Amino acid sequence: MELGAPLDRVEGWDKVAGRARYSGEQRVAGVCHAVAVQAEIAHGEVLAVDATAARAVPGVIDVLAYGDAPALADTSDFELAVLQSPRVAYRGQIVAAVVAETLEIARHAQRLVRVTYDELGHDVELTPDHPGLYRPEKISPDDPPDTGEGEETPAEVSVDVTYETPAFHNNPMEPHATLAVWEGDHLTLYDSTQGAAAQRDALAALLGMPAERVRVVAHHVGGGFGSKGVPPRPNSVLAALCARRVGRPVKLAVTRQQMFSITGYRTPTFQRMRIGASKDGRIADIEHHVIEQTSTAREFAEQSGVVTRMMYAARARRTTHRLARLDVPVNSWMRAPGECPGMYALESAMDELAEACGIDPVELRIRNEPERDPDSGNPFSSRRLVECLRLGAERFGWSSRPEPGTRREGRHLVGMGVAAATYPAAARPAQALARVADDGSFTVSIAAADIGTGARTALTQIAADALGVPVARVRVEIGDSALPYGPLAGGSMGNASWGWAVLRACEGLRDGIARYGGAEPGLECRADTSGEIKNQEAYARHSFGAQFAEVRVDVDSGEIRVPRMLGVFAAGRVMNARLARSQFVGGMVMGLGMALTEESRMDREFGDYLNHDLAQYHVPVNADVLGIDAIWLDDPDPHANPLGGKGIGEIGIVGAAAAIGNAVHNATGHRFRRLPISPPSVIPHLP
Amino acid sequence: MRPFAYRRPADARAAVEAALDAPRAMYLGGGTNLVDLMRLGVAEPDLLVDVAGLPYDTIRETGDGGLEIGGAVRNSDLAAHPAVRRDRPMLAQALLSAASGQIRNAATVAGNLLQRTRCAYFQDVSKPCNKRIPGSGCPAIEGDHYNLAILGHSAHCVATHPSDMAVALTAFGAAVHVEGPGGRREIGMPGLHRLPGDRPEVDTVLDPGDLITGLTVRPLPFAARSRYRKVRERASFAFALVSVAAALDVEDGTVRDCRVALGGVAHAPWRAERLEEALRGRPATEGSYAEAADAELDLAEPLRDNAYKIPLARKVIVRTLAELGG
Incomplete structure (x- = not known):
């Protein structure tokens, strides 16, 4: 039995030994280097691009700009219509590119390109009363912006508060990188992407080519957190255009600074929560009103309010989403889009309600468990939130939680907080091919993506189990759009989607071997799960979890440290204990950053995110990550998919910031409703 | 490039x-x-x-208890030196609070002193900055300055000096050895770094060609009781919101002498001379520390979004001195 075992990553040695090649490390003969020139205005038009000085630098091959760049077939998505129009929709937008023999030459020449603009005034600041707020037609991925049901009734206890979260940037370790190689009218893109097949389809459409003539390869990807999802980012398009133009392979690596304008981020939010309840904490009415930003370049409506549609029982419920369309970079997916910011607001408000009712926050949540999904009316496939809360409370020592603002240890105020977590559990259609190799071992192929999660390893375990052989006899090929179709790594759906297809292909091959009477090389079986997924029963499928945090607030400096966090998750069957723990803990660390250190700071005068590197945008460092632990219930969910898994990539971040914020309130007695909670805001409220 | x-x-x-x-x-x-x-x-x-390979990579204890530190000494080596750890904990702590282990292994003492501000506008060539392009303007004054200066800034520049080590050396009153076109000379700290005034593009009093070859830290026996306290949002690898280097000499409950310097508050490491003056001869109590801190921080002129640094500096000064005062 391989499934669930804490197997090491199958490519672990390749990675630590430097043999695993990421997109930017691929080697091809004749490669040259492209560097993007970015707009230095936030709104307006490019009047002229003067590349005379840049072209004069020895080693510069070409300079591309609007007017002379190769045309794209589809320019409907402005973000991806790279160099197709003079319009500038955000500061940092790509307005030209330099291609040169070396990266150093390209970077030098990039600074010599002179771009002149017709500059229009810009509007880059989200405010809760922005005059341009509008209701989007739908919110991501495809849900109504507003919902409402039930009649509001006078409540015995009410909470009406607004939370504010800043913009956050994904910041995977590996910046986006692309190597574009044209051979005749075929394009191969070695691209740092979360989905090779979807990336191929999107690029083929943009370039006006049949998908068969485009191949996207992404063997190893150094993290994405949504920023390498599909639709692609403009850098991939630019690399393809540059390579087409110069007739040579072109490598384009996005810099860390550029990632703050061209590879997506999480919108800032204002979230008003209104909860009315009886004195014993039963919710009567609940409202969640979300205000977010979107770019004029492309609309993205983050679904922050959806959690309030399904999380707790209530008689009346109302959710709204309003957007301001601003002259800002394109916001997009970042780990648990929607659920992450939404649960920060909901779970902070639940903490405030618990205090207002005088009820323990764990108990308050238990009292508001719904019997069915309040949103769809369907039964939950499984919902073990109460067990997560109870087990976590016991393990964490929740009963020793102090009254707010009362526990002092030396120069520190100490407090504990809790929050619930949830994330949808879905699967998308996928195909896989299982085959007996010449040496009698097994090869399983699917265009899945391992973005550092360990998907390749988990799929190997799934295949080995289904074939009834040790993992050493199975080789899983992924990260190539030429392989059988697999959806992208996103929405915590990767393993469920790919694993399902791998399972079916391997089951089929095993049957075939039995029928044939032996593992004859060349025997193979293809599987396609689209039929099965279409016919799934109507259930509300979600993972659940409980997050606990202890914080210490320095009474002199306002510095907040988190000595302990515990996450307890019910997220379906765990495929690999080691990898799962990394996903949960990694999500919690990211939530820690969201709560205390991360913030993308908008430069109002110039219209970009100012702190655009890792020295200024503070992700947590090792010294911040102390006693973080994650455990999980043995929770195979037979209604989720045949593997019983629900996806674990995102739920770890959900609720983590709320648990920490609630702990800060418990420690200090003061409620901070704006993230991050850091010394500048804490100092005025210290004793 | x-x-x-x-x-x-x-x-x-x-x-x-x-x-x-x-x-x-x-x-x-x-x-x-x-x-x-x-x-x-x-x-x-x-x-x-x-100049990293020049023979200025040694640390020498002088007969009188002082230290001669070569300009090419790596930050890690200085932090680890027994005479620094034993006799000058605030210097060791300042060094170890800075950057990361990898950076400290590479960074030199002279380079640390001469590092440039991390003001976001200074580091972004697409934006104006008087320090980078004199006369182009300072967007930080109206823009993002939550971690910029509260002391000694000007209408032309509100940047801070980023070094931790320099704050401790300023408290010690270290002497900087300079080899220049006109020969050798010494510059005392404070005194190496300038306030911005109307020439923020000039960080220090060094002239073209001047090379820092080393430092002298004269003996300061009471600095065996000293401390560097650095405040920042995350626990490592971040520049100070405010930092304090402090050494305290207390006898019979009275402050005989003290050294205090602040980081993260000004264009230069900030020697708190008013504080020191106000504290000498006073009882070693939190009340005295707070009054002395106020004497210094009365000079502060916060910008729109960095006034938090005043109570922060005050509290951290008081706490650091209280911990040293026993």
Whole structure:
């Protein structure tokens, strides 16, 4: 039995030994280097691009700009219509590119390109009363912006508060990188992407080519957190255009600074929560009103309010989403889009309600468990939130939680907080091919993506189990759009989607071997799960979890440290204990950053995110990550998919910031409703 | 980055001569800041004179209990030296609170002193900055300045000096050895770093060609009781919101002497002379520390979004002194 075992990553040695090649490390003969020139205005038009000085630098091959760049077939998505129009929709937008023999030459020449603009005034600041707020037609991925049901009734206890979260940037370790190689009218893109097949389809459409003539390869990807999802980012398009133009392979690596304008981020939010309840904490009415930003370049409506549609029982419920369309970079997916910011607001408000009712926050949540999904009316496939809360409370020592603002240890105020977590559990259609190799071992192929999660390893375990052989006899090929179709790594759906297809292909091959009477090389079986997924029963499928945090607030400096966090998750069957723990803990660390250190700071005068590197945008460092632990219930969910898994990539971040914020309130007695909670805001409220 | 020449002189005199050869020559130590700035286009030297290999990489204890520290000594080595750890904990703590282990292993003492501000506008060549392009303006004054100066700034620049080590050395009153075109000289700290005034592009009093070859830290026995306290949002690898280097000499409940310098508050490491003056001879109590801190912080002129640094500095000064005062 391989499934669930804490197997090491199958490519672990390749990675630590430097043999695993990421997109930017691929080697091809004749490669040259492209560097993007970015707009230095936030709104307006490019009047002229003067590349005379840049072209004069020895080693510069070409300079591309609007007017002379190769045309794209589809320019409907402005973000991806790279160099197709003079319009500038955000500061940092790509307005030209330099291609040169070396990266150093390209970077030098990039600074010599002179771009002149017709500059229009810009509007880059989200405010809760922005005059341009509008209701989007739908919110991501495809849900109504507003919902409402039930009649509001006078409540015995009410909470009406607004939370504010800043913009956050994904910041995977590996910046986006692309190597574009044209051979005749075929394009191969070695691209740092979360989905090779979807990336191929999107690029083929943009370039006006049949998908068969485009191949996207992404063997190893150094993290994405949504920023390498599909639709692609403009850098991939630019690399393809540059390579087409110069007739040579072109490598384009996005810099860390550029990632703050061209590879997506999480919108800032204002979230008003209104909860009315009886004195014993039963919710009567609940409202969640979300205000977010979107770019004029492309609309993205983050679904922050959806959690309030399904999380707790209530008689009346109302959710709204309003957007301001601003002259800002394109916001997009970042780990648990929607659920992450939404649960920060909901779970902070639940903490405030618990205090207002005088009820323990764990108990308050238990009292508001719904019997069915309040949103769809369907039964939950499984919902073990109460067990997560109870087990976590016991393990964490929740009963020793102090009254707010009362526990002092030396120069520190100490407090504990809790929050619930949830994330949808879905699967998308996928195909896989299982085959007996010449040496009698097994090869399983699917265009899945391992973005550092360990998907390749988990799929190997799934295949080995289904074939009834040790993992050493199975080789899983992924990260190539030429392989059988697999959806992208996103929405915590990767393993469920790919694993399902791998399972079916391997089951089929095993049957075939039995029928044939032996593992004859060349025997193979293809599987396609689209039929099965279409016919799934109507259930509300979600993972659940409980997050606990202890914080210490320095009474002199306002510095907040988190000595302990515990996450307890019910997220379906765990495929690999080691990898799962990394996903949960990694999500919690990211939530820690969201709560205390991360913030993308908008430069109002110039219209970009100012702190655009890792020295200024503070992700947590090792010294911040102390006693973080994650455990999980043995929770195979037979209604989720045949593997019983629900996806674990995102739920770890959900609720983590709320648990920490609630702990800060418990420690200090003061409620901070704006993230991050850091010394500048804490100092005025210290004793 | 712009193409540049690279030279590796054999000694200090040759380095100084080489540096005078090119209009935009710069000395290269560990490169932990300069190379970043070159990549960003902020620094565009036409010549790098690599001085990391010159024989200024030793730390010597002088007979009277002082220390001679070579300019090319790596930050990690200085932090680990027994005479620093034993007799000057605030210097060791300041060094270890800075950057990361990898950076400290590469960064030199002289380079640490001469690192540039991390003001976001200074580091972004697409935006104005008086320090980078004199006369272009200072967007930070109206823009994002939550971690910029509250003391000694001007209408032209509100940047802070980023070094931790320099704060501790300023508290010690270290002397900086300079080899320059006109020969050798010493510059006391404070005194090496300037306040911005109307020439923020000039960080220090050094002249073109001047090379820092080392430092003298004279004996300060009471600094065996000293401390560096650095406040920041995350626990490591971040510049200070406010930092305090403090040494306290208490006898019979009275402050006989003290040294206090602040970081993260000004264009230069800030020696808190008013505080020191107000504290000498006073009872070693939290009340005295707070009054003394106020004497210094009365000078502060916060910007729109950094007034939090005043109560923060006050509290951290008081706590640091209280911990030293026993």
